[in-house]
Amino acid sequence: MDEISKAVRDYVMREYVSEGDDQEITETTPLISSGLVDSFSMVSLLRFLEKKYAIHIPDAAATPEAFDTVERIVALVRRFQKVEVGGV
Amino acid sequence: MRAPPSYQELAANFDWNVAERELGYRPGDPINVGWMCSDRICQLGLANRLALLWEDYQGKEKRFTYDDIRILSNTIAQFLCEQGIRPGERVCLFLDRVPELYIGFLGILKMGAVAQPLFSAFGDESLLVRLADAGTSAILTQKKHLYKVRKIRDQLPNLQQIIVVDADATLLREREIAFAMEQAPRVEHFSVYPTTAESPSVLHYTSGTTGQPKGAQHVHYSIIAQYLTAKWVLNLQPEDIYWCNADPGWVTGTSYGIVGPWSNGITQVVLDSGFNASRWYEFIEKYRVTVWYSAPTAIRLLMKEGAEIARKHDLSSLRHLASVGEPLNPEAVLWSEEVFGKPFHDTFWQTETGCIVISNFPGMPIKPGSMGKPFPGITATVLDPKTYEPVNRAGVAGLIALRPGWPSQIRGYWNNQAGFQAKFKNGWYLCGDRASIDPDGYFWFMGRDDDVINTGGHLVGPFEVESALLGCPAVAESAAVAKPDPINMEVVKAYVTLKGGFQPSGDLELEIMNNIRKRLSPLAMPQEIEFVDSLPKTRSGKIVRRILRCKEFNEPVGDLSTVMED
Numbered sequence: 011m012d013e014i015s016k017a018v019r020d021y022v023m024r025e026y027v028s029e030g031d032d033q034e035i036t037e038t039t040p041l042i043s044s045g046l047v048d049s050f051s052m053v054s055l056l057r058f059l060e061k062k063y064a065i066h067i068p069d070a071a072a073t074p075e076a077f078d079t080v081e082r083i084v085a086l087v088r089r090f091q092k093v094e095v096g097g098v
Numbered sequence: 099m100r101a102p103p104s105y106q107e108l109a110a111n112f113d114w115n116v117a118e119r120e121l122g123y124r125p126g127d128p129i130n131v132g133w134m135c136s137d138r139i140c141q142l143g144l145a146n147r148l149a150l151l152w153e154d155y156q157g158k159e160k161r162f163t164y165d166d167i168r169i170l171s172n173t174i175a176q177f178l179c180e181q182g183i184r185p186g187e188r189v190c191l192f193l194d195r196v197p198e199l200y201i202g203f204l205g206i207l208k209m210g211a212v213a214q215p216l217f218s219a220f221g222d223e224s225l226l227v228r229l230a231d232a233g234t235s236a237i238l239t240q241k242k243h244l245y246k247v248r249k250i251r252d253q254l255p256n257l258q259q260i261i262v263v264d265a266d267a268t269l270l271r272e273r274e275i276a277f278a279m280e281q282a283p284r285v286e287h288f289s290v291y292p293t294t295a296e297s298p299s300v301l302h303y304t305s306g307t308t309g310q311p312k313g314a315q316h317v318h319y320s321i322i323a324q325y326l327t328a329k330w331v332l333n334l335q336p337e338d339i340y341w342c343n344a345d346p347g348w349v350t351g352t353s354y355g356i357v358g359p360w361s362n363g364i365t366q367v368v369l370d371s372g373f374n375a376s377r378w379y380e381f382i383e384k385y386r387v388t389v390w391y392s393a394p395t396a397i398r399l400l401m402k403e404g405a406e407i408a409r410k411h412d413l414s415s416l417r418h419l420a421s422v423g424e425p426l427n428p429e430a431v432l433w434s435e436e437v438f439g440k441p442f443h444d445t446f447w448q449t450e451t452g453c454i455v456i457s458n459f460p461g462m463p464i465k466p467g468s469m470g471k472p473f474p475g476i477t478a479t480v481l482d483p484k485t486y487e488p489v490n491r492a493g494v495a496g497l498i499a500l501r502p503g504w505p506s507q508i509r510g511y512w513n514n515q516a517g518f519q520a521k522f523k524n525g526w527y528l529c530g531d532r533a534s535i536d537p538d539g540y541f542w543f544m545g546r547d548d549d550v551i552n553t554g555g556h557l558v559g560p561f562e563v564e565s566a567l568l569g570c571p572a573v574a575e576s577a578a579v580a581k582p583d584p585i586n587m588e589v590v591k592a593y594v595t596l597k598g599g600f601q602p603s604g605d606l607e608l609e610i611m612n613n614i615r616k617r618l619s620p621l622a623m624p625q626e627i628e629f630v631d632s633l634p635k636t637r638s639g640k641i642v643r644r645i646l647r648c649k650e651f652n653e654p655v656g657d658l659s660t661v662m663e664d
Contacts, residue, residue: 025612029245043374044155045194048219049399049585050554050620054611061604069584073402074373 014063014084021058022080026051037081042074052077059083065090105459108330109474114505117326121361128292129318131299132175132208134325135360136168137290148365151339151385152197155371160197164363167201170279172288174198174205177277178236181259185210185291187235188301191346192225192243194218195370198263198279199346202238203356207299207318210291211235214301214313217347218243223566223617226250227310228303229257232512241265244274295319301512302349304449305559307548313512314349314449320506321361323453327473328358331445332389333418333460340366341382342391348556349449350422353506354391375403379411386415393423395554397430397442398585405437413438418460420445423555424587425543428466444469446543448529449557450521452506456498456541469533469541477501478541479526480533486524492537495544499526549643551580553588558622560643566618567592570610572600577633579647581626592624593633593646602629 019035026047027033033046041047047055056072059065067090076086122138123129139147145165152160162170183189189206191213193199199215206213214232216225218240225246229237236259239247247260251273260274267276293299300316328334332354340359344350359366367385371377373396382390400408419434419442426444434442443458446469456478458470472478479488480496489496500507502522511518521528532544551558560578567576574597581591594610596602607627615623634645648655 025616028242031242040155040372040374042372043377045370045372047372048620049373049395050589050623050625051615053625054608054615054623057604057608057611061608070402074399075375075403078374 012084014087015080017062018059018080018083018087021055022047025054035080037084038079040078041080042078047077049074055083059087063087063091105462105471105474112474114322114326114475117322117505121322121325123322125295127294129295129321130207130210130290130293131318131321131357131361132171132204132206133290134321135357136164136171136204139164139360139363140168142363144363147363149360150197150200151365151367152195153367153369153371153381155369155377162197162201164360167204167360169284169286170201171204171208172285173282174202174277174279175209175288175290176285177261177282178206178209178211181236181261181275183209183211183236183259185293186212186298188212188214188232190214190216190229190232190234190237192216192218192220192237192239192247193263194240194242195345195368196240196263197368198238200356200368201279202263203346203352204360207293208288208290210293210297212298212301213352214303215346215348215352216303217345217619219621220246220347220619221615221617222246222249223569224562224619224622226253227562228313229254231303231310232301232313235259236261238263238277241269293318296509298509300352302352302449304349305550305557305562306517307550307559308561309517309559310562311559312514312517314508315510315512316452316506317509320353320452321357323504323506324353324357325361327454327457328354329362331443331454331457331459331473332358332391332420334359334362334364334389336363338364338388338417339385339415340364340389340391341369341385341387342366343393343396344391344422349452350391350393350555353452354422354454373399375400375407376410379408379413382413382416383411388415388417389420390416390418391420391422392442393555394421394426394430395423395586397421397426397434401430401433402585405433408437416440419443420457422447422454424552425467425469431464431466441466446470446541450508450527451500451504451529452508453504455500455504465536465538465540467542468536469543471539471541476504480535480541481523481526481528483547486526489535493534495532495534497547498529498531498533498541499523500529501525502527546580549579549647551578551588551590553580553583553590553621554586556621558590562618563590563592563614563622563624566614566622567594567610567624569617570613572596572606573610575633575641577641577643577646578624579643579650581650583625589625590622591626591628591650593628593630595630595632 342355445457563578580588
């Protein structure tokens with residue numbers, strides 16, 4: 011598990027999994043479509059990613075589909091890291 | 099085949115006794131929503147018709163016939179009686195969209211108690227305020243939400259029983275009891291409590307500008323309006339497969355996610371999952387959904403995901419589409435015509451009305467962006483905000499007002515009759531929204547008339563958010579206002595001053611956001627926090643939200659002289 015993946019997973023575990031819940035979060039666990047993270051809460055996850063990785067994810071890219079698993083979130087972060095580096 | 103009656107035909111000589119007759123209710127007789135939605139349907143010869151097709155996000159499916167929901171609601175009612183719960187007491191449903199929520203609702207009503215559904219994403223503070231105000235006697239919940247109940251149970255002296263629908267008894271503590279609905283001995287016969295028209299049925303909490311949320315008290319007679327509006331406005335017909343997206347933690351989820359379809363003997367489908375465009379379309383395709391009652395926020399999310407996803411699915415079963423929660427923008431109506439081949443029909447109502455009061459009625463020409471016209475039997479107008487007299491001029495904005503007296507109007511706010519009386523002016527009930535009426539009688543929504551934030555169709559009270567913000571260690575003062583949002587219409591924005599020793603930062607903003615999300619709910623979480631040196635105040639020190647709200651909406655503040663003198 012790489013650094014981004016671990017950071018996202020840890021954040022999701024800490025912020026969204028209930029204290030009494032034995033839910034496991036893997037790279038492919040559905041987050042939005044399962045209801046674990048709703049579209050309102052997604053904003054705090056977005057803010058976390060933008061702050062931690064110093065990137066900007068535009069509204070059009072911040073879709074429930076793109077945030078549905080740790081794997082997809084990592085891909086999204088990488089995509090916008092490249093944009094930032096490339097200066098586009 | 100005779101064409102269905104038009105809006106004009108139905109509105110002419112309308113009387114609510116149309117619904118009384120169809121439901122077999124005679125004024126003065128007992129009337130019980132739980133019985134009406136289960137036993138009565140079985141007596142009509144529909145015992146084997148599917149009442150509920152339920153699926154979770156992993157695709158696990160459960161099916162319940164009307165006879166199943168009759169027996170299982172008996173089973174829950176009997177169990178509650180055995181726990182010492184008495185008629186009139188409040189029983190909270192704090193559950194995800196699991197079958198126990200829907201069937202438990204009927205069971206609570208059958209034994210004469212008052213159902214108090216609460217959104218399962220509420221944090222412990224939101225839960226505490228609502229349970230304490232209602233003096234709730236019992237709560238049905240799931241293992242995953244138990245930790246929130248445990249945090250507050252000692253502050254709730256009236257709470258006798260915490261009933262956990264999916265727990266192993268060995269995990270439970272004092273006053274907690276396991277109840278597995280489908281494994282419990284089935285109760286074939288239960289003596290339904292003889293509630294009458296004015297007996298309290300449901301207590302839904304809703305937010306206002308001031309103070310904590312208010313418990314809107316519904317009565318069993320409300321079924322008269324919910325039955326008929328579901329049949330006429332949602333256009334329900336006997337063979338329909340109906341999907342309502344709303345969570346029964348909110349009024350749409352009970353009025354039209356339980357009572358409306360089941361009093362009509364309709365098969366409804368429930369998807370206990372979060373949002374996913376592909377998954378939703380698959381669900382419609384799989385169950386051949388014919389009538390879909392959704393919300394503008396969901397529709398706009400579907401639009402954002404694109405039409406191509408929709409076109410991969412066979413959605414030809416859809417016959418009628420409707421929407422509720424906040425105004426449906428014209429683009430969404432046009433998009434739905436393009437993608438589904440039919441428009442979403444916007445409807446307007448609120449917790450206090452209990453039923454749809456203004457709508458784009460089936461068969462009536464839709465004006466995209468309009469709320470439509472009053473339901474037959476509902477007298478609606480817009481009032482001048484100073485005189486509270488009807489405006490009577492097309493296109494002029496006023497306060498949306500209704501003549502009191504329709505069956506599902508709430509009978510009061512729990513412990514707060516003064517707050518309820520304040521909603522009436524000049525013999526009209528004020529909805530708290532502004533609109534205009536065009537020359538054809540169509541209503542056009544213009545916005546709230548108060549500081550309540552309508553986010554994704556849910557009302558959030560600024561006072562509740564501000565109180566919670568003050569509970570954050572860094573926050574000295576706070577103001578919560580609406581901010582425009584392309585998906586949710588409005589979201590919560592907080593203006594905050596900090597205590598000495600704290601500095602604005604991205605970390606602090608995220609910490610405050612998550613703090614509010616966990617204590618109140620994701621809906622109440624500010625989506626943006628602006629740190630400021632001071633907040634605008636009146637001479638007496640009251641924070642003037644209006645200035646901040648106008649700033650967000652880029653609107654002129656107007657004359658503040660009287661406000662600032664407050």
